[in-house]
Structures are given as C-alpha cells and as structure tokens.
Amino acid sequence: MTRQHNILQKPSTFFDIFERKGVSEVKSTHYCPGCGHGILHKLIAEAIEDFGIQDKTVLISPVGCSVFAYYYFDTGNIQSAHGRAPAVGTGYKRANPHSIVISYQGDGDLAAIGANEIIQAANRGEAITVFFVNNAIYGMTGGQMAPTTLLNQTTTTTPYGRNKFHEGYPLRMSEIIATLEAPVYVERCMLTDAKNIAKTRNAVRKAIKAQMDQKGFSFVEVLSGCPTGWKMTPQEAKTWITTDLSTYFVPGVYKDDLETREPHEVKQENPPPEDYYHLLNINQTLKEEYVFPHVLKEPFLEEIKIAGFGGQGLLSLGYVIAALAMGHAYEVSWLPSYGPEMRGGTANCSVKISNSRIGSPLVTNPSTLIVMNKPSMKKFENAVINGGIIIYDSGLIDTPPSRQDVTAIGVPATEIADTLGNTKAANILLLGVYARLKKQFLDEQYIQTALPAILESKALRDVNIKAFNYGFTYSENMK
Amino acid sequence: MSESKGHVIINTAECKGCQLCIEACPIHVITLSNALNHMGYKPAMYIGERCTGCGICFYTCPEPGAITVFKGWDTWEEKAMCPTCKKETKVYHPKKRSDVILCTQCLNPIP
Numbered sequence: 038m039t040r041q042h043n044i045l046q047k048p049s050t051f052f053d054i055f056e057r058k059g060v061s062e063v064k065s066t067h068y069c070p071g072c073g074h075g076i077l078h079k080l081i082a083e084a085i086e087d088f089g090i091q092d093k094t095v096l097i098s099p100v101g102c103s104v105f106a107y108y109y110f111d112t113g114n115i116q117s118a119h120g121r122a123p124a125v126g127t128g129y130k131r132a133n134p135h136s137i138v139i140s141y142q143g144d145g146d147l148a149a150i151g152a153n154e155i156i157q158a159a160n161r162g163e164a165i166t167v168f169f170v171n172n173a174i175y176g177m178t179g180g181q182m183a184p185t186t187l188l189n190q191t192t193t194t195t196p197y198g199r200n201k202f203h204e205g206y207p208l209r210m211s212e213i214i215a216t217l218e219a220p221v222y223v224e225r226c227m228l229t230d231a232k233n234i235a236k237t238r239n240a241v242r243k244a245i246k247a248q249m250d251q252k253g254f255s256f257v258e259v260l261s262g263c264p265t266g267w268k269m270t271p272q273e274a275k276t277w278i279t280t281d282l283s284t285y286f287v288p289g290v291y292k293d294d295l296e297t298r299e300p301h302e303v304k305q306e307n308p309p310p311e312d313y314y315h316l317l318n319i320n321q322t323l324k325e326e327y328v329f330p331h332v333l334k335e336p337f338l339e340e341i342k343i344a345g346f347g348g349q350g351l352l353s354l355g356y357v358i359a360a361l362a363m364g365h366a367y368e369v370s371w372l373p374s375y376g377p378e379m380r381g382g383t384a385n386c387s388v389k390i391s392n393s394r395i396g397s398p399l400v401t402n403p404s405t406l407i408v409m410n411k412p413s414m415k416k417f418e419n420a421v422i423n424g425g426i427i428i429y430d431s432g433l434i435d436t437p438p439s440r441q442d443v444t445a446i447g448v449p450a451t452e453i454a455d456t457l458g459n460t461k462a463a464n465i466l467l468l469g470v471y472a473r474l475k476k477q478f479l480d481e482q483y484i485q486t487a488l489p490a491i492l493e494s495k496a497l498r499d500v501n502i503k504a505f506n507y508g509f510t511y512s513e514n515m516k
Numbered sequence: 517m518s519e520s521k522g523h524v525i526i527n528t529a530e531c532k533g534c535q536l537c538i539e540a541c542p543i544h545v546i547t548l549s550n551a552l553n554h555m556g557y558k559p560a561m562y563i564g565e566r567c568t569g570c571g572i573c574f575y576t577c578p579e580p581g582a583i584t585v586f587k588g589w590d591t592w593e594e595k596a597m598c599p600t601c602k603k604e605t606k607v608y609h610p611k612k613r614s615d616v617i618l619c620t621q622c623l624n625p626i627p
Contacts, residue, residue: 043586065581109580238575
C-alpha cells in the first residue's frame with residue numbers, strides 16, 4: 038500500500054507481521070511498554086519509506102534490546118558482534134557503495150565495548166549513518182551500569198550510585214565524535230514530548246539524507262527512556278530524561294557541515310588487473326612461456342610429510358611442492374603445523390596431491406617423508422606407509438632409517454647447498470630429488486619453467502635453481 | 517461528530533498501555549480503556565470526537581502499528597462495500613486526493 042500523506046500509519050518499511058517464536062501477539066514489538074526503541078524504529082522506518090530507499094537499505098542491529106531489529110525492518114539486515122556494527126558497516130558500505138548502511142546501537146554496545154570501533158569509523162569518515170540510543174543503562178541484561186550512567190545514578194551494579202572516583206564520569210559520545218574532523222553531522226536529541234520527538238524526526242531524516250547525498254559519516258544520539266531498567270513508569274521516565282539526563286547530555290547540534298561538505302562518492306577501490314603481476318611479484322613473461330604439463334590420468338593420492346628444524350625452509354618446501362602440483366591442475370592441500378616449536382624447534386607440514394578431491398588435509402601415514410633433522414626422523418619414520426619413500430639430509434642425520442620396507446635416500450643437502458653458495462637452498466635441492474622420484478606425475482619441463490616464478494626470494498633465485506638441478510641429477514646418478 | 521477534523525484508530529491488540537499517547541495528546545481525547553487486552557494490558561482508546569489529526573499520538577507511540585491517524589476527517593459518515601473486509605464499512609476521503617477512498621477498518625483503497 039502506498040503511503041497517504043494525510044494518514045499516519047505503520048510505515049511499510051516494517052514487516053506486516055513480526056514472525057518470531059514464543060509470542061502471542063505477532064504485530065507488536067518485544068519492547069517493554071513505553072520503551073524509546075519503538076519510537077525511534079518508527080521514525081527511521083518512516084524516513085526510509087519517504088526517501089524510497091527500502092530496497093537498498095541495510096540495517097545493522099547491535100547486541101542489546103534492539104538486537105531483534107531484524108524481526109521488524111523489512112530491509113537488509115545484519116546482526117553484528119557486540120559493538121562491531123560500525124566495522125561491519127564499513128565493510129558492507131565499501132563493498133556495496135550504493136547501499137544505505139544504518140548502524141543502530143545502544144550505549145552499552147557503542148560507548149563501552151564498541152567505543153574504539155565507532156571512533157575509528159567516525160575518524161575515517163565512513164559514509165554510514167549511526168543511531169546511538171542512550172538510555173544510561175544496560176537495559177537487556179537487567180539494568181547494570183553503562184559508560185553513560187549518570188553520577189550517583191543507582192543501577193544493579195552501582196547500588197550506592199555511580200561514584201566518580203570508582204567508575205569515572207559518564208561518556209559524552211556526541212561531543213567526542215564532534216571533535217573529529219571527518220564526521221559531517223552530529224546531533225543529540227531526546228524522545229520526550231512532541232516537540233523533541235519532532236526534532237528527533239528531523240535529525241533522523243537529516244542523517245539518512247547525508248548518506249544519500251554522499252556527504253559522509255553522520256551520527257545521531259537519542260536520549261531514550263528505559264522504564265523497566267530505571268524502575269519508573271513511562272511518564273516518570275520521560276520526566277527524568279528532561280530533568281536529569283538531558284542536563285548532563287545536553288541536546289543540540291554538535292556538528293553540521295552538510296552545507297559546506299563536498300559530496301564524495303564511495304567506490305570499490307581494487308587495483309586494475311594489469312597491476313596484479315607487479316603487486317604480487319609474478320613473473321609476467323611466464324604467461325608467454327607457459328608449458329602445459331604432462332598430467333597423470335590414473336587416480337593417485339600422494340601424501341607428504343616434511344619435517345625438520347624451524348628455519349630450514351620446510352614449510353616453504355611444502356608450499357612449493359603444492360604450488361607446482363597445482364600448476365598441473367591437480368587437487369592439492371598444504372597444512373603447516375604451527376606451534377611453539379616454530380622458532381628453532383621442530384616444524385612440519387603436510388601436503389596432499391591427488392587428481393580427485395581431497396577430503397582432509399591431515400597426513401597421518403605419509404607416502405613420502407622428507408626430514409632434515411634427527412628428532413623428526415625419530416618421530417615420523419614409523420608412520421611411513423609400507424613401500425613409501427624417506428628422503429633425508431644425510432649430513433645432518435647420521436643414522437639412516439632402520440626400516441627395510443621403504444626406499445631411503447640420504448642426500449647431504451645442506452653441505453652441498455653450502456658449496457653451491459647458500460645453505461638455505463638445501464630445501465630446494467631436496468625438491469629436485471623428490472621431483473626426480475615422482476616423474477610419473479610431476480612434469481620436469483613444466484617445473485623448470487614455473488619454478489623461478491614460484492620461488493619468493495629474488496636474491497636466492499639463482500642458487501635455488503642451481504640446487505634444484507643438482508638435486509634432480511643427484512638422484513638420477515644414484516638410481 | 518462534525519467537529520472532528522481528524523480521527524484516530526487504536527489497535528487494542530497491539531497496545532501495551534504505556535499511556536504515552538494519553539499524556540501527549542494536547543486536547544485529551546485519548547483515555548485508558550477499562551477492559552484488558554489479550555496481553556493483559558489496559559489499552560488506550562479514542563473517546564470518539566474532537567480529534568484534530570495533529571499526529572502527536574502517532575509519533576509518541578512506541579508500537580509501529582498501534583495507532584493510525586486520519587487527517588482531514590470530514591466525510592467519514594459515508595459507507596461503502598469494502599472488498600477486503602467483505603462488508604459495508606465507513607470510508608475515508610483524504611481531503612487533497614478526492615479520487616481515493618479508503619476503508620477505515622483495513623485501510624485498503626476501495627475501488
């Protein structure tokens with residue numbers, strides 16, 4: 038039904054029926070009688086309807102009583118973690134610049150756990166609209182002290198009243214936000230009598246309009262009654278806002294740059310695709326020289342465990358094997374094991390290569406074990422499957438594996454790498470050994486072309502390639 | 517009756533009896549009902565005349581759909597057959613748009 042200008046009725050932004058569990062009345066909200074949330078909901082819903090932006094509005098509801106805003110608003114809805122609505126709003130707005138993002142937050146949400154999020158979002162001038170419902174209390178959890186609780190105000194956690202020496206002073210969020218450069222519109226208003234509700238209505242519309250006009254960050258603080266939390270009747274609550282709350286939190290416009298601020302269009306800022314090669318440090322000539330690898334068609338599953346000291350480049354070795362296999366269009370997984378042993382202790386990673394889908398990246402019984410220190414050899418030797426391969430650095434491990442049912446290949450990789458120019462190339466030398474042994478599914482010509490692009494370190498590229506070739510021919514000589 | 521410039525409909529099922537509208541109404545034409553609604557609240561009710569259609573009660577009410585205010589209420593005695601309610605109901609002519617007639621029960625236009 039389209040809106041009739043001389044009928045004031047439920048805005049169409051609301052759902053006709055509020056479907057939720059465990060209630061008898063499906064047309065009324067879950068708020069207590071006299072709660073300010075309902076009034077603000079109505080003002081926002083009316084503005085959304087009048088501006089015709091219902092289809093592109095995303096409302097982010099907080100943690101607090103208004104967590105269920107998604108039951109009521111027939112718009113896009115996100116329910117964010119406690120206090121994180123401005124951060125979620127930032128992401129949504131940047132990814133969808135043409136949407137209207139409204140963050141609806143309470144004082145426990147915005148001023149306590151989310152105080153940093155709101156200040157950072159405001160300081161960045163994110164083009165979102167924030168409605169901050171200040172009722173000086175944690176309403177949903179039973180009336181505990183919030184950062185905005187007034188001095189001497191009694192709550193369940195301040196039974197003798199808020200003491201400035203213990204709990205500090207109430208936080209004036211509007212004033213804090215208004216000191217920042219980026220926000221374009223900051224106002225505090227209150228939901229009491231008709232005049233102030235009309236002012237709030239105006240502020241709500243101005244704040245949403247500011248976002249529609251691409252002016253930037255707008256913030257409206259609303260002093261709202263919590264009759265249940267304050268243990269008052271709705272009428273007493275209204276009076277208390279006027280007599281007490283609004284004398285500390287003074288209503289008014291704290292910042293209004295709407296006239297002078299130039300519109301700034303929010304855009305998705307991705308680098309152009311031609312920059313990707315440069316940014317990701319990819320060898321662009323690779324594209325022209327691309328060699329289609331020879332691929333094994335029969336089903337196979339290769340499970341590799343690579344272990345040794347942290348710093349030997351074992352995780353990188355696993356990554357390079359996985360990347361090379363991925364270049365063959367195989368399914369791969371690479372699972373590093375991070376732990377306290379990473380710095381100087383033992384480290385390991387698991388790699389799986391297959392031409393059908395991989396269910397789990399875990400390797401318990403490897404078909405190939407590459408080890409570069411004694412403790413790892415001890416730990417993983419017996420896990421290798423019958424008929425598997427163990428490649429080990431014979432310079433660092435003086436006792437060869439005792440098992441007879443596996444192929445054990447000892448290469449003094451670190452020593453050879455040292456003579457080639459850098460001990461760090463030992464892992465790539467072992468890659469050469471491995472690639473030679475697994476000729477049935479790893480294509481040599483492809484690896485020769487792709488390897489320079491996959492190796493991250495430019496400085497070590499030459500010695501690494503030398504080491505790879507040495508390893509590749511080393512095992513050839515041995516066979 | 518002819519003195520009424522506006523009209524207010526209070527949905528008693530949705531009203532929680534917070535009495536904000538009663539206090540806000542500048543001419544005191546809303547009062548508290550004696551009967552309880554199904555949620556156990558005593559809902560607000562319109563006394564039936566003198567509404568000016570100012571809309572203050574609508575903006576004061578925390579419930580989205582509990583109050584509907586008609587402005588320019590002067591032809592409400594007319595009746596017509598409403599296709600949605602499937603019965604003869606009172607109809608409302610908005611002053612500025614004489615081409616539209618609304619059912620006062622379901623608020624849908626009557627063709």
